Structures are given as structure tokens and as C-alpha cells.
Amino acid sequence: MSGRGRLALCAFAATLMAAGSMLPLVEPAGWILQAAFLLAIQGGLGALARRAPMPRMLIVAVQMLVTLVLLTVVFARTQALAGVLPGPEAVQRLANLLTSGADDVGRYAAPAPVTDGIRLMLIGGVLLVGLIVDALAVTFRSAAPAGLPLLALYSVAAGLTEGGADWLWFLLAAGGYLLLLLAEGRDRLSQWGRVFSGAAGSPGGPAVGAAFSDGRPTAPVRTGRRIGALALGISLIVPAALPALDSGLLAGTGGTNGKGSGGGTISAVNPLVSLQNNLNQPENREVMSYRTNSGDPQGFYLRILALDQFNGNEWRPSTRRLEDVPKRLPTPQGLGPDVTVTEIRTNISASRSYQQTYLPLPYPATEVKIGGRWRYEPMGRTLVGDRGETTGGAQYQVSSLMVQPTADQLAAAGSPPAALQREYTHVPGSLPEVVARTADRVTEGAATNYERAVKLQNFFASDGGFTYDTSVSSGTGSAAIGRFLKDKRGFCVHFSFTMAAMARTLGIPARVAVGFTPGTGQSNGSVSVGLRDAHAWPELYFEGIGWTRFEPTPTRGSTPSYTRPDAPAGGAADPARPETNASAAPTVAPSVSDSCPAQLRRQGECGSSVAPGVVAPTDSGTPTGTVLGLVLAAVVILALPFLPLLWRLRVRRRRLSFSAGRTPADATARTLAAWQEITDTAWDHGIEPDDSLTPRKAAARVVRLGQLEPDGAAAVHRVAGAVEQVLYAPEPRWGTGLAEDVEVVRAGLRASADRFARIRAVAAPRSAIRVIWAASDRWAAFTGGWAARWERGPGRLTDRLRRPSRQQAG
Numbered sequence: 001m002s003g004r005g006r007l008a009l010c011a012f013a014a015t016l017m018a019a020g021s022m023l024p025l026v027e028p029a030g031w032i033l034q035a036a037f038l039l040a041i042q043g044g045l046g047a048l049a050r051r052a053p054m055p056r057m058l059i060v061a062v063q064m065l066v067t068l069v070l071l072t073v074v075f076a077r078t079q080a081l082a083g084v085l086p087g088p089e090a091v092q093r094l095a096n097l098l099t100s101g102a103d104d105v106g107r108y109a110a111p112a113p114v115t116d117g118i119r120l121m122l123i124g125g126v127l128l129v130g131l132i133v134d135a136l137a138v139t140f141r142s143a144a145p146a147g148l149p150l151l152a153l154y155s156v157a158a159g160l161t162e163g164g165a166d167w168l169w170f171l172l173a174a175g176g177y178l179l180l181l182l183a184e185g186r187d188r189l190s191q192w193g194r195v196f197s198g199a200a201g202s203p204g205g206p207a208v209g210a211a212f213s214d215g216r217p218t219a220p221v222r223t224g225r226r227i228g229a230l231a232l233g234i235s236l237i238v239p240a241a242l243p244a245l246d247s248g249l250l251a252g253t254g255g256t257n258g259k260g261s262g263g264g265t266i267s268a269v270n271p272l273v274s275l276q277n278n279l280n281q282p283e284n285r286e287v288m289s290y291r292t293n294s295g296d297p298q299g300f301y302l303r304i305l306a307l308d309q310f311n312g313n314e315w316r317p318s319t320r321r322l323e324d325v326p327k328r329l330p331t332p333q334g335l336g337p338d339v340t341v342t343e344i345r346t347n348i349s350a351s352r353s354y355q356q357t358y359l360p361l362p363y364p365a366t367e368v369k370i371g372g373r374w375r376y377e378p379m380g381r382t383l384v385g386d387r388g389e390t391t392g393g394a395q396y397q398v399s400s401l402m403v404q405p406t407a408d409q410l411a412a413a414g415s416p417p418a419a420l421q422r423e424y425t426h427v428p429g430s431l432p433e434v435v436a437r438t439a440d441r442v443t444e445g446a447a448t449n450y451e452r453a454v455k456l457q458n459f460f461a462s463d464g465g466f467t468y469d470t471s472v473s474s475g476t477g478s479a480a481i482g483r484f485l486k487d488k489r490g491f492c493v494h495f496s497f498t499m500a501a502m503a504r505t506l507g508i509p510a511r512v513a514v515g516f517t518p519g520t521g522q523s524n525g526s527v528s529v530g531l532r533d534a535h536a537w538p539e540l541y542f543e544g545i546g547w548t549r550f551e552p553t554p555t556r557g558s559t560p561s562y563t564r565p566d567a568p569a570g571g572a573a574d575p576a577r578p579e580t581n582a583s584a585a586p587t588v589a590p591s592v593s594d595s596c597p598a599q600l601r602r603q604g605e606c607g608s609s610v611a612p613g614v615v616a617p618t619d620s621g622t623p624t625g626t627v628l629g630l631v632l633a634a635v636v637i638l639a640l641p642f643l644p645l646l647w648r649l650r651v652r653r654r655r656l657s658f659s660a661g662r663t664p665a666d667a668t669a670r671t672l673a674a675w676q677e678i679t680d681t682a683w684d685h686g687i688e689p690d691d692s693l694t695p696r697k698a699a700a701r702v703v704r705l706g707q708l709e710p711d712g713a714a715a716v717h718r719v720a721g722a723v724e725q726v727l728y729a730p731e732p733r734w735g736t737g738l739a740e741d742v743e744v745v746r747a748g749l750r751a752s753a754d755r756f757a758r759i760r761a762v763a764a765p766r767s768a769i770r771v772i773w774a775a776s777d778r779w780a781a782f783t784g785g786w787a788a789r790w791e792r793g794p795g796r797l798t799d800r801l802r803r804p805s806r807q808q809a810g
Helices: 003-025 033-051 056-075 088-107 116-139 144-160 169-188 208-212 219-243 272-279 407-411 418-424 433-442 449-463 477-486 492-505 598-603 623-657 664-684 695-706 710-728 738-752 753-764 764-789 796-802
Strands: 194-197 286-294 302-309 340-350 367-370 374-379 382-385 395-404 510-517 527-530 536-541 546-549 805-806
Touching: 003 033, 003 116, 003 144, 003 169, 003 764, 033 116, 056 088, 056 116, 088 116, 116 144, 144 169, 272 395, 272 477, 302 382, 367 695, 407 449, 433 449, 433 477, 433 492, 449 492, 449 536, 492 510, 492 536, 623 664, 623 738, 623 753, 623 764, 664 695, 664 710, 664 738, 664 753, 664 764, 695 710, 695 738, 710 738
Parallel strands: 194 805
Antiparallel strands: 286 340, 286 527, 302 510, 340 395, 367 395, 374 382, 510 536, 536 546
């Protein structure tokens, strides 16, 4: 196969393998087949254009034009000229689709539905990357820079996928790039010519060139494969071996690598990336439902994790050590015996589509009963999925404490521990001075930290003139806090982070919790929690009470009873059994008022947004097609390691059972097949073919390196002699017993090899690389047939397709 044909095939494969990382972003995944078909047309026309005598830039321009025509035919056929040519209306149609696609990306959370706009962005992006890779690697013969667009394609998928793209997609993308580099290196080395070959084999039999030389330098290629495998192995092993690197390129949805008691760390991605998207979803899709016996349904928040580090650029969770989940969680930090607590019990069912590494829990949980692999982080009192465990479809039971402090207890709280005070009151130097000045002004006259906290909450919720608006940029750094205090517009992220930062400037330990507000009660007694119930709120620490929730965000959640004067405290019914007919249904929205923003009215957040008696969403389970697809994918993945073994067994059987015809061509084919089998068997045992040697010298080399006994050595020399006879003798004498000699040689090589070498020769034979070479040759034959349309005459076509001449070894 020609070098450019091989590079074109590898460029197509590398682009498609990298595009696979985009599959988790949308559903269904049928767009990838359409992208592959269009990519094949784009690459095939590029291969034909390269056979014509035209400048390289013109070839790229032709491919760009073809790509535009393809996108026009698929997405704007009715607006195109003659249904094909991209006229002004077709271009406008494509521009409108791109605009709507960008809007859809901001509107939907992954996996998003494949709208026309999103499909154009996906297919157009794959074609653009494929065009760049093909131009760099094939047209300009520079495969190394082609890794940049492939990396860009994977990086987009990794950045948009919740928790990062899965390691399998990285492995596929990296494998495609290494395949491209290998093909380019092989093509460069092959330009030095071929050293040894023989006459062409007969039809139906192997060519002698395949037996001795394909013009493929084995040692440099082998070195390149080893370097590539080593680099890929390091990139996969290092993040897995070092728990602190969980947030690296291969991080999945999980942030843990803990194995065994007390091991592992957590370094989570910031959940605020998707919080604003969830709040702006057009449909409040259910993520979980629960039943509880809590006597305070409006204060029943489900907490995912706490963000306790503020570096000036963002709030994020600390890296913590993980432990095995204890049967009974320890007493919450700072909670004293004088505070009234009531233990409640909750049954929670998560939707299959909601796949979160952190387990939503009421705070503070005291006991969690759940199946699967989960770890416990003591400081935040959170449960984290281990080794890919998520909340998708999880059903679990939680016992938790309903802490009911009084205003007097909060006002009388003592000083927190020094270490906690130091960690949770730290503010970066980049925090604008207006934050501390505003905190001092708002809390002027307050005698205790409790009074200061209540004044801060009321300043944001009612007294300060702030407006709830989810369209504001969700920046969480120092600049965003200063801008929020100036503009007074934002959503829960801005309210909670700004209040926490202000509390820290006042010396009050503070952090921000992320999770869900109570949800909406259903007619069957359960409570439904949707995407638009996602929320963030500040937690302030008071010694004797512990971490305490506050609610500064207007029109969201509920104001805690301990921040309202003379508010009755709720109780629980029967802690041992959740109520199934709760009369008080939680709601995330307050009563409708004239101050409710227009955006909230459009979203249905003002007052009750769900009519009584609405049936709770149901999950019909995983579709049958998805199950069959997963089973098929699993079978394919499990079968992949055995493909080299099966191919090798098939080839050996075919070579040793060659047709016993009596014509000279049949005898030649049998002899060359036997010699190729010996060559590949030696290769499988670690003796690479040396294409520069004659059969006699190659046989001596196999005997020497394979440490063959006399019987095996004699068998090798007999087959080598038969090869010389059929290739060079004026009147060849056909050899007999070749199949038996091959088996003797194979047994001798196995006997002299160690155990690992024998297993490697069977399970992962090195000669299986010939499968890729054969596929490359078929691709060359296919593209060569199409190229004939570009040639002016048969003689010229023959000259252009002829391989380099082979030198005969005497």
C-alpha cells in the first residue's frame, strides 16, 4: 500500500476514535455513524485529489469545499442551489442552526438531546478536525502536529462531560494518534527501498514478498511501538497510582481512589459548573424522590458536599482523606448535649439518569444504608462513590438529626477550636475591600456572631435590595463577589458565596454547601426533587451547635426557624418509620408576591409551580436497545484480546493445509507458505524477521537465536533449501514433508523459550501486525481504483501505482 494511502486510513481512524469521546455528551448516538460516513467521503476525495498534479493548498481548498457541500446537503438541502450548492440561503440556514445549537448547549445538561443545531455542531466539528488531521498528516506529511486537533476534540468532550471523559475514550484517542505516528514513521523508512524479496506467489497463495519483506523496517518500527506503549502506559498508570492526581486528565465522575480502610483521597470537581445549567432547564426533570418523617418539611435540604476553600478565583472542596463507611456515623463536630435534636429517617430513590459521585444526604446524617462501593469523608460528612460508583438508580435509607437550636444558644456560642477558626476564616488577599466594609456596615451594632449572621442573611434576603436572576454569569471569585455587591443581581451561588466571604471577614467560620432544596410534595405522599431544585447555601459554625444553615437567597428555600423570632420548632413523628401520608408537602417556592422577578414567574418559581395531584415521574428503566447494545459492546471488548490468537491459529491452519496440487505454481505456494509460517513462528517467539538476509542465512539466524536442537535446526535448513530451489534453481526440486518440518521447528522454539515467551507467542503473537498491513493494502487497492478516474491513460496509471522495485538477493 502506498504511504499516503496508509496515512489517510490512519488519519480517518484517529479522527473517528477521538470523536468517540463526544458520545456521552448527547443521546442517541446515531450521529457518529453519519459523521463517519461524511468523514470517509471527505478523506476519499482528498486521496483522489492528491493523485492529481495540483498544489497542496489547492487540495486543502478542495476538501474544504467538499466539506461545505456535504454539510449543505445534510442540513440545508431545501435552501441549497439545486439541492447541493451552498447559496446564500443555505449559508444562512447553517448559521441559524449553529446559533440554535449554541443555545441548546447552554440549555441542556449532558446527555443532551440531539437537536439539529447540536447535530450540526458535532458533525461539523468532527469533519473540521478530520480535515485538519488529513491535511497535516497526509497532504503535508507531518503527523506529529495532527495530535493537536485530536487533543482539542477530546478536550472539548472532557470539559463538557460531568466529571470528565471516561478513560476509555482517552485510550482510544491516544491509540489513534499513536497509530498515525507509526504509519508516518513506517512510510518515511520505507522510502529507503526494499532489500530482499522473491518472485510473486501464485494466485491463492502467499506472495514471496510477504514471506520475506514488505519493505517495513522492523527494528525502528518496533522501537516506536515500544516508546508509544510506554508513554501511553505512563499516562494511564500514574494518575491511578497517585491519589492526589484524581482531578487529572483521566478523572471520571469520581474523585476517589481509595482502596482499603482509611485510604484514598478526594479531590472533587467543582459542582457549580452544572448548577446554573440545572436552574435554567426548561423542564424540571426529576432527579430523586423521597419519603421522610421530618416534622419540618420546608427545612429538609439534601446536601451533596461543602465548598470550604476560597483561593480568590473560586470556591472548591478541600482534598480530604477517605474512610470506610462506619455503621454509625460519629457525632457531628461542635454539637453539644444541650441542643435539642430529633432523629428522623428518610427513604430516597435516585433517578437512573441522575449520576452523581456524591450521595445527597440530609445534614447531619448519622446512619446510611446503601449498596455499592461508597467511602466516607469525615470533615464534610459526605459519602463518595468509589471506583465509578454513582447515584444512578440508587435506593437508600438515611437516619439524620434535625438540630433545633434556640436563638439564645446560638448567641451564647463559645469560641471555635483554633485550627477550625484559622482554616474557615481565611480570605484571599484579592478579596475587594468593599466586602469587609459592607460586612462591617451591615452588622453594625450586633453584639454576637449570631446577631451578625442574622443581619447578613436579612441584608441579602430582604433589606439590601438584591434581585434573584439566574441569567447572571456564575463566577465565584473575588471579582464576581465585588461585582455582585455592586449590581445586586445574581442567584444562589452569588448570595451564598458573598455571605460566606463576609462572615469570614467578621471572624465567623463559614463554608458553602451545595445540594437541593426540599422539593415538591406529591399526591402519593412522596416528595419529588427536580433539576431546578439545585441550590447553594452558606453554613456558619457555632461552637456547641456545629455547622448551621442560613438562607440569604430571596425567593428560594426557607428561612431557618432559629433566625426568626418566636418561631415554633418542628418535631418528628415516628423516627423508626417514615410517614407515607405526610400532610405538609415541602415546596421550594414562597408565596407569590409583587416582588417576585419576571424570570421566576416564567420558570414557575413564584408560588406553587406544580398543581395538586400531579403524578410523580416514573422511570421505565433502561431501554431494551440500550441493554442489547451494552451486552454487544461487552462481548466485543471481551473478545478483542483473543483476536490475535484466533487470527494466528487460522493462518497457521491455512498455511499448513495448503492445496496439494501438482503444478509448479502449487509447489511454490506450499513452499513459501511453510517458510512464512516458520518466519512468523520465530517472530512470535521474539526473533524479528531480517529482510536483508537470504533464506540460508535467515535459517542460520533462527537456529542461533532460537537455540534450536539438531532436529529443529535440520528442519529449518530443509525448508530454507526448498525456498531457494523454487526461487532460484533452473529446474526446481519440490520439497516434501514441509508441514512436518514446520511443526518440528515450532516445537523446538517453544522448548527453548521461557514460560512468559511461550504464553506471549500464543496469546499475543507479534506477527498479528500483518492484519493491519493487509487492511492497509486493501485500502490502497480501493483508493487506487478510484484514482483511475483521474488518470489520462493506462500507462500513466500503472507508473503512478507501481511500488518501488525489489532487489533480488542472490
